[in-house]
Amino acid sequence: MLRIRRFEQASLKLYQQGKMGGFLHLYIGQESVAVGTCSLLGPNDHAITAYRDHGHALVVGMSMNECMAELLGKATGCSKGKGGSMHFFAPDKNYWGGHGIVAGQTPLGLGIAYALKYKGLKGCCLTYLGDGAVNQGVFHESLNLAALWNIPVVYVIENNQYSMGTSLARSSAIKACLAERAEAYAMDWDIVNGENLYEVRAKTFDAMERAREKCRPSILEIDTYRYYGHSVADANAKVYRKAEEIEFYKQNHDPIMLWEKRLKDEGVADDALIEKIDNEAKAEAAASVAFAEDSPFPELEDIFTDIYHEVDMGTEAGRTGRHFFND
Amino acid sequence: MPVITYRQALNDALSEELTRDENVVIMGEEVAEYNGAYKITEGLWKKFGSKRVVDTPISEAGFIGLGVGAAMMGMRPVMELMFWSFAYVAFDQIINNAGCVRYMSGGLINLPLVIRGPANGGTNVGATHSHTPENFLANTPGLKVVCPATPYDAKGLMKTAIRDNDPVCFMENTLLYGDQGEVPEEEYLIPLGVADIKREGADVSLIGHGRAVITALNAAHRLAEEFDISAEVIDLRSIRPLDEETILDSVRKTHRAVLVDENKPFCGVSSQIATLIQEKAFDDLDAPVQRVCSLDAPAIYSPPVEALQLPTVDRIIQKVLAIS
Ligand SMILES: Cc1ncc(C[n+]2csc(CCOP(=O)(O)OP(=O)(O)O)c2C)c(N)n1
Numbered sequence: 001m002l003r004i005r006r007f008e009q010a011s012l013k014l015y016q017q018g019k020m021g022g023f024l025h026l027y028i029g030q031e032s033v034a035v036g037t038c039s040l041l042g043p044n045d046h047a048i049t050a051y052r053d054h055g056h057a058l059v060v061g062m063s064m065n066e067c068m069a070e071l072l073g074k075a076t077g078c079s080k081g082k083g084g085s086m087h088f089f090a091p092d093k094n095y096w097g098g099h100g101i102v103a104g105q106t107p108l109g110l111g112i113a114y115a116l117k118y119k120g121l122k123g124c125c126l127t128y129l130g131d132g133a134v135n136q137g138v139f140h141e142s143l144n145l146a147a148l149w150n151i152p153v154v155y156v157i158e159n160n161q162y163s164m165g166t167s168l169a170r171s172s173a174i175k176a177c178l179a180e181r182a183e184a185y186a187m188d189w190d191i192v193n194g195e196n197l198y199e200v201r202a203k204t205f206d207a208m209e210r211a212r213e214k215c216r217p218s219i220l221e222i223d224t225y226r227y228y229g230h231s232v233a234d235a236n237a238k239v240y241r242k243a244e245e246i247e248f249y250k251q252n253h254d255p256i257m258l259w260e261k262r263l264k265d266e267g268v269a270d271d272a273l274i275e276k277i278d279n280e281a282k283a284e285a286a287a288s289v290a291f292a293e294d295s296p297f298p299e300l301e302d303i304f305t306d307i308y309h310e311v312d313m314g315t316e317a318g319r320t321g322r323h324f325f326n327d
Numbered sequence: 328m329p330v331i332t333y334r335q336a337l338n339d340a341l342s343e344e345l346t347r348d349e350n351v352v353i354m355g356e357e358v359a360e361y362n363g364a365y366k367i368t369e370g371l372w373k374k375f376g377s378k379r380v381v382d383t384p385i386s387e388a389g390f391i392g393l394g395v396g397a398a399m400m401g402m403r404p405v406m407e408l409m410f411w412s413f414a415y416v417a418f419d420q421i422i423n424n425a426g427c428v429r430y431m432s433g434g435l436i437n438l439p440l441v442i443r444g445p446a447n448g449g450t451n452v453g454a455t456h457s458h459t460p461e462n463f464l465a466n467t468p469g470l471k472v473v474c475p476a477t478p479y480d481a482k483g484l485m486k487t488a489i490r491d492n493d494p495v496c497f498m499e500n501t502l503l504y505g506d507q508g509e510v511p512e513e514e515y516l517i518p519l520g521v522a523d524i525k526r527e528g529a530d531v532s533l534i535g536h537g538r539a540v541i542t543a544l545n546a547a548h549r550l551a552e553e554f555d556i557s558a559e560v561i562d563l564r565s566i567r568p569l570d571e572e573t574i575l576d577s578v579r580k581t582h583r584a585v586l587v588d589e590n591k592p593f594c595g596v597s598s599q600i601a602t603l604i605q606e607k608a609f610d611d612l613d614a615p616v617q618r619v620c621s622l623d624a625p626a627i628y629s630p631p632v633e634a635l636q637l638p639t640v641d642r643i644i645q646k647v648l649a650i651s
Binding site: 046090104115138144 | 437
């Protein structure tokens with residue numbers, strides 16, 4: 001969790017220095033969700049998420065270097081500077097992104113899980129979405145297919161209470177519970193307290209087992225909170241929520257603070273160990289900034305790579321026919 | 328060589344590829360037990376079973392997206408759209424996911440997906456069922472767009488599309504399904520991006536794709552018989568990749584081009600071809616490039632009028648005569 005927070009704080013600084021383009025959707029405040037869930041991924045399990053994707057990326061094992069470089073649009077980034085903040089990918093780590101269209105990733109997670117089942121692999125796909133995404137039609141199509149075909153997918157709703165500036169109360173007809181929508185599809189569901197890492201892991205584990213062992217899909221709704229605006233460029237960040245509300249969460253519900261306290265209460269860690277871990281995270285983040293700043297940008301010609309497989313591979317088919325116009 | 332229908336050629340291609348590679352699955356509405364709304368998948372469910380040939384609910388965005396996810400995992404799904412007109416409800420999945428994932432991941436992810444089904448008008452089913460969205464699709468780098476005109480091409484191109492590592496939008500034409508043509512028994516593949524000269528000629532190039540090629544061939548026949556004009560007919564076969572050389576070579580030879588296109592004229596496929604010719608073969612032209620497209624309105628239902636809304640032999644002949 002500290003690694004995510006320090007990474008993102010470092011990225012925020014770069015953004016404020018004007019070194020980054022586009023959006024930067026920070027995950028700060030929600031770290032326990034990615035850590036509690038992605039840390040359970042076994043060799044045949046997969047994960048896919050939306051545009052608030054840095055946390056999951058670091059938990060599945062992507063390096064801060066490749067992630068920070070991607071944020072700066074450098075050729076050394078995980079997507080060679082072609083994806084940016086919203087599009088981190090690491091297929092070798094079973095991590096499938098990083099998707100910018102709200103709820104657009106929900107059928108993709110389904111397809112990943114479908115492929116696992118088709119190939120007879122005992123695994124599942126954790127498919128993350130926000131509380132705003134539950135109102136998209138394609139999410140409901142995905143739920144229907146998941147339940148109809150018994151697909152080993154686990155939908156994880158990261159309920160941070162806001163979709164951009166719109167609160168849950170203003171966006172969802174059933175406000176009290178988003179996961180309950182699973183009932184309409186005879187699917188299992190659960191509500192999870194995101195600030196309690198043990199609870200996140202226990203309930204996610206149950207859902208993953210249901211998927212792996214019985215091919216039963218689930219929805220988990222994990223309650224969480226984000227401290228920053230929807231993105232760093234969110235001009236209304238301080239308009240739709242009161243400063244006191246944010247402060248209240250920081251003081252009373254911060255997942256890192258609560259986890260540190262728990263570790264200390266249980267005698268697992270002391271202040272010195274936590275400080276050591278934190279210092280390592282800060283140093284790693286600082287090193288990634290240096291790495292990213294020192295890295296080159298892609299060349300203009302790189303615009304035309306990674307579009308078509310056969311063109312990149314220089315195959316016969318790639319040489320015949322024009323794939324690009326006006327080049 | 329055996330003579331079979333365009334429909335049968337597609338069915339044979341699907342069947343052969345299902346047999347060859349177990350990563351190939353077919354999915355779509357009514358493709359399995361019902362044998363396909365247009366019977367392209369007839370018999371496949373019986374032969375390959377429910378694991379390989381899968382009926383989906385009516386949820387284009389959901390199942391096309393599922394296909395994208397499965398393709399990311401190395402499967403080779405062939406997804407049927409009952410009509411390409413219904414692609415619009417799945418456009419987010421086709422454009423934003425299928426079309427962009429490889430690029431946004433810096434080439435880490437391949438997407439061996441085929442989306443196929445009938446497109447085009449002429450069947451009197453009204454505006455919402457007669458669209459030809461190849462221009463929208465070809466406008467997305469990352470997607471390939473294939474439009475076969477004959478049974479031979481349909482089979483060879485479909486087999487290539489399924490083996491291709493990029494997402495291919497394969498657009499058939501309802502009115503061609505019953506057309507017959509020679510198709511060899513032995514296996515063959517047709518590369519994407521290679522146009523075919525369907526008829527050699529010296530005086531004018533008629534250039535098109537899909538059923539427009541058949542209309543152009545009929546026009547070429549009449550031009551020869553009645554006006555002693557020798558028209559060359561170029562079948563693009565794929566819009567993206569596009570075989571620019573064959574187009575340009577033909578225009579350099581005949582010095583005149585008439586583009587025949589069931590797509591709409593405004594920002595349509597023919598707009599692209601016209602631009603290409605004026606950019607790269609302007610000096611070879613003896614006359615302005617002409618176009619015969621669908622008339623620029625939603626598809627009309629009224630059967631005799633719709634027949635005139637699409638490119639007709641007469642309209643092609645008029646354009647040719649105007650520049651000859
Ligand atoms: C289809 C679509 N509509 C709108 C947007 C713009 N948009 C990006 S994020 C967002 C809010 C989504 O909120 P939520 O799903 O709750 O996720 P969170 O930001 O809380 O993680 C909106 C409206 C988009 N990217 N895609």
